[in-house]
Amino acid sequence: MKFLWHAAWFLFASLQGFSQKVVPLYEGDIPNAKKDSGFKELAFDIPMGRFEVVVIKPTLTLYLPEKKMNTGIAVIVCPGGGYTGIASGHEGDSIAMRLRDEGITGIVLRYRLPNPKYVDNKEFVPLQDAQQAIAVARKHAKEWGFDPAKVGIMGSSAGGHLASTIGTHFTKTYLPALEGANLRPDFLVLNYPVISFADSLTHIGSRFNLAGPLLKEGEYERITKDWANAEKEFAKYPVPAEKIREYSNELHVTPNTPPTFITHANDDDVVKVQNSILFIAALQQNKVAVNAFFYAKGGHGYGMDNKTSDVDWFESCVHWLRSGAWMSRPAKQP
Secondary structure, three states: OHHHHHHHHHHHHHHHOOEEEEEEOOOOOOOOEOOOOOOOOEEEEEOOEEEEEEOOOOEEEEEEOOHHHOOOOEEEEEOOOOOOOEOOHHHHHHHHHHHHHOOOEEEEEEOOOOOOOOEOOHHHHHHHHHHHHHHHHHHOHHHHOOOOOOEEEEEEOHHHHHHHHHHHOOOOOOOHHHOOOOOOOOOEEEEOOOOOOOOOOOOHHHHHHHHOOOOOOOHHHHHHOOHHHHHHHHOOOOOOHHHHHHOOHHHHOOOOOOOEEEEEEOOOOOOOOHHHHHHHHHHHHOOOOEEEEEEOOOOOOOOOOOOOOOOOHHHHHHHHHHHOHHHOOOOOOO
């Protein structure tokens, strides 16, 4: 039966003119996975699509364009979710499908969340998965139909923090097996991203989930029962100053940071627009190419579709990607 199902799906995909494939991120043991934690994969359907709250076995979902349209560009897509979950619908698969339709390979990364109940060394786990995704994509670039020198990473909200961390910390290897590999993305696309972990700018929940202290049994569940006040509760738990600096990515921009496309709404009341403004300023000061797209309104979490405007930020982003403007300055290898 399983064979017949896969065969039927392959036929359907072929008729639609595209190929979709899910592959495991790791072969063999998954780093920092707790043995026998008792947790299983868990996801919910919400109005904007799938929201995954437990990821045990991270994967890559490939959306491959037709050969006649293929630009040779690939984008690893990191959905957001406050490092609490992954909005794999409107910030993941929907984006990757549209990239595919534009001749760009979309690769959705289902990364593990920094949940100490089923991972060790929680703050490194999403970073390990994102670096592994870059390494796997480049390893299979020829097979999957794109140029290994045209692999970028995109993220929305907390996924934007993950993507910008990978784009500013690529000289640091979070997986020993990747030592010596080229882990620098060729470009970044950041959609209403969390950039800074500074008290006055950050999304407190994202910061706490990634870098905050471990809580007593049942405390996290108590706090998150009331999401309206969860930010205030999380703010009571101090995060070490060195971790705030480490993950405030505006402080780690260098002339070798990848060229960046960044978009944000000025009225975002979840992730302050100043996150993007600070990152743009740091890029400009380091003479890194940056293309910024701001909305007057739109709030947070609109994915590709800001219903307050007739102007499509994603169309501008695709134009930027297809134009190769991000390739105008050769990068120095670390």
